[in-house]
Amino acid sequence: MSNRKSTYRFILSGGGTGGHIYPAIAIANELKERHPDAEFLFVGAKDRMEMEKVPLAGYKIEGLWISGLQRKLTLKNLMFPFKLMSSLFKSRKIINRFQPDVAIGTGGFASGPLLQVANSKGIPTLIQEQNSYPGITNKLLSKKANSICVAYDGLEKFFPKEKLKLTGNPIRKDLLDIEGKSTASKVEFGLNYDKKTLLILGGSLGARRINSFIESRLDFFKANDIQLIWQCGKLYFEQYKKHSDLENVQVHAFLNEMDTAYAAADIIISRAGASSVSELCVVGKPVIFIPSPNVAEDHQTKNAKAIADKNAAILIKESTLETDFDKAFEQLLQSEDIQESLGKNIKELALANATTTIADEVEKLLNRR
Template sequence: MKIIFTGGGTGGHIYPALALIKTIREKRPDTDILYIGKLDSQEEKLCERENIPFIGIKVLPLYRKNPFKNIKTIINFLKSYHECKKIIKNFDPDWIVGTGGYVSCPVIYAGAKKHYKTIIHEQNSTPGVTNKFLAKYAKYIAISFPESAKCFPQKKVVLTGNPRAQVVYEKKIIKKSDLGLTENKKFILIFMGSLGAKYVNEAIVKLLPLLNKRKEWEVVFVTGKEHYEDIQHKISSMVLNNIQLKPYIDYMPAYYQHADLVICRAGATTLAEIAALGLAAILIPSPYVTNNHQEKNALSLVNNNAAIMIKEKDLNEDILYKKICSLLDNPYELRVMRNNMFKQGIRDSCERFLKILDS
């Protein structure tokens, strides 16, 4: 079998593809794989790291605030479309899989026009503009949230979940003590993505002294590399014995497996991971994303009593502390939320994809 993967721009589009490629290599080792992404991009670096054959193309995004710039985008799209047709013809894949981001548009479109079998994967509950456009041309549309189904032609939709969640669920066991954590304390994991979130981080800095008073709790606060030094300076005069400050965590599953509660954004990959593990969560959706899709992602869990959501505009340390206490001081409520979250998780996403690829 030969498969072309495409997707990029953010980790949320890239990591599901990498997770699926990992499973395919393990279970279908004779499969030839090619990744088409943007030149000089995050996906190119990650493919190089994972030893995945990669071809880079030049692509431009849609400009929502300045439509006149889209003239250049359209011209670029036509060029990349013809380039992709040549790449696809030479590779002659059995399937082309797109995991979102504007780089996937010319690849999937070219494949469909050349009558190759195509799959697009939507990570969010509300589809992005690329997948909305490509839905007409794809043979199958893999979705991560049941709510997405109504946005696409029903006969094409398959609920697969997010392949990244399966990779996290099939984690290696790491001892709590190896992470500098205490066995008999409740563990709160706070993170806002690789770059962090300035406004939320400021609220959490004010929250830390309140959390530190609870000697039966301990906290790992992942600030994001961009904000680490600033926050470290702000808390330097505080005595915070139960708090670990980190700029970034390379292997988040190690911390997930011991977390009693996570406080995080509502990006699609993060939610897929914590749902697969059944982690209780307080979600603070980013209001700065397209179509407010993080809030919609969060609501899909909140509506199933699987998480608590606080909008960023409503956030302060007192509200957040009360929400934390409502869970950690009430074992029954915490257990119910974890059970509900676990029910929302899809832990066999890669196998669901393999069934499609074998069809």
């Protein structure tokens, strides 16, 4: 190891959604533990959530004027070339000033210009792809990246095989031991020990279709003697909070203590964003995935299918909820064998040491400098 160990500089970029931001923060935290005197700088898109979340995690961030291409002709698309040129120019200024030893990208608009500039200046780059179907930014960056950390098998279809490292996605450390928290979590949520608990997750902002469907099935859950922990998202809380007045229904805008919520659950309904899928693999509970159809390349459906194809989860598309959900849920509820099998199979797909393994890959790049 070089004697510059205490003065390493890491530049990280990932944003747009929590699925890109939190892995970047997890990687930074791991590197900070290893190199307490290192300097860190994040680069994000000016008007996206990373500009709020990254400082809350204790890191500096600079914003680029960048956004993605829309699927139809819009003013934003006409502005894209100007935003790209502006972002490349600013990325060059940031990198010239900060002089990073390694550049790390976890996806999202801003990581494109930043890592493009890093590549052009000979700075070692690592990209981390969370999904089973990569986004366009990482596909373009992969040609010059030194290392590509992925969470699914089979991505040599999209990336140079010799650069691939199967690491999994970084997850919160408090999820690694939820089995011992089950009793305390039920007390914390005030749950009935004799009833099955269904945890419903639609993401931090919420999922309109999942929320409206759950509302339509409250009598169905009551008839099946189910108690609900329902995270409806902050966008929809005012609309659905009234249902907390019902017996055995709790409606939450957001769940801060996810380890407690996972520990309390017997069955989980979730979207299939990459971070959620990775967490649910570690949690090891029976899951019904209802992927969002409104994301680029329909990657949530592909993420969920990769798990369901291994008999490790149930996949129900939004378009077939009305016809498929009740039967699938009752079959799962009535069979302890199916519940146990799904929980066991999804747990076997977990890559719990992802953050450590990715940091190890970064260390290898440091030694190239």
